[in-house]
Amino acid sequence: MTHRAFPVSHRTLPIRQPRRSLSVISWFNWLTNPRRTLLAGVLLCCLLPGPVLALPPASPQRVVSINLCTDQYLLLLADPAQIQSISHLARHPTFSYYADRAQAYPANNASPEQVIRYRPDLILADQFSHRASSQLLQRLGFNVARFPHPQSLAQVQQQLLQLGTLLGQPMRARQIVQQMEQQLAQLQATADRDSSAIVRPSLLPYAPGSFTQGPQTLTGDILQRAGWHNAAAELGITHYGRLDLEQLLQLAPLALIDVPTSTDSRSVAEQLLQHPVLKQAARPRYRLTLAPRLWSCGGPMLIEAIQQLRAERIRIEQLEQRPATDPTTLQEP
DSSP states (O other), X not given: OOOOOOOOOOOOOOOOOOOOOOOHHHHHHHHTOHHHXXXXXXXXXXXXXXXXSOOOOOOOSSEEEOSHHHHXXXXXXXXXXXXXXXXXXXXXXXXXXXXXXXTXXXXXXXXXXXXXXXXXXXXXXXXXTTXXXXXXXXXXXXXXXXXXXXXXXXXXXXHHHHHHHHTTOHHHHXXXXXXXXXXXXXXXHHHHHHOOOSSOOEEEEEBTTTEEEOTTSHHHHHHHHTTOEEGGGGGTOSSEEEOOHHHHHHHOOSEEEXXXXXXXXXXXXXXXXXXXXXXXXXXXXXXXXXOHHHHSSOSTHHHHHHHHHHHHHHHXXXXXXXXXXXXXXXXXX
């Protein structure tokens, strides 16, 4: 049997080279490639259990205020569509600086039954008034933000910024605060130029029920910025206190600023200022009245209160500089 011989090819097959391990530099170059880095970042974001970037919280859209002072903040900062209800005092022009704006919204009396009806996602209250209502609403699971009564203009500005953040209106709040700071700086510059008196004239805030307020209160801050000396400090009153008619006559401030409950009130607590002895006394010589809506709560309206009190101080200082023979020196015009 004859075997057929096949021709032998003289071509040589390529020899497979063994795989070489990548050096450290090669691995670094591979990892730092921009395209691979971007792709790895995208894959990593997809594999993570939660979102990498936190989304901003949704702004409240059903806000209810149950306090006069939080009403003022809310009407100043919020979009109209965010407001569901404000307290009934917000519509009263004697106490509410934004009474005209408040007419567009339903009023409440702070009762939990009434507030729940609006299905609020944010409830604004103060620290003390309607405390039982706000505590009950909080226990029921509602979001309640309490704001204490401010004790200075600086605290007013802090509260505006805080509520602006809660409402999703931080830019609007910052703009309002900046405007207030500019106005206060202008008032201070004017006061420095006009300050000719070595001793500030004394003034005592006197509210129904013989209540007064010392320097470390919002009223005290306003009086100080208007150039007055708060006479309550002479009795050691720093915050809130009371003094009877005898103490008032002994203190003898140059001026008295009356803080009536309302313009048409006839309460017994307000009759003390009509006492004949007080009318016959040489001091207090002047009686001032400032509209409650200008300084009962915090807000830009406080600038107007300072301006009015400053104008009254300048007027009284000019009257006090007249000769004693001038009859207008001893009387309030």
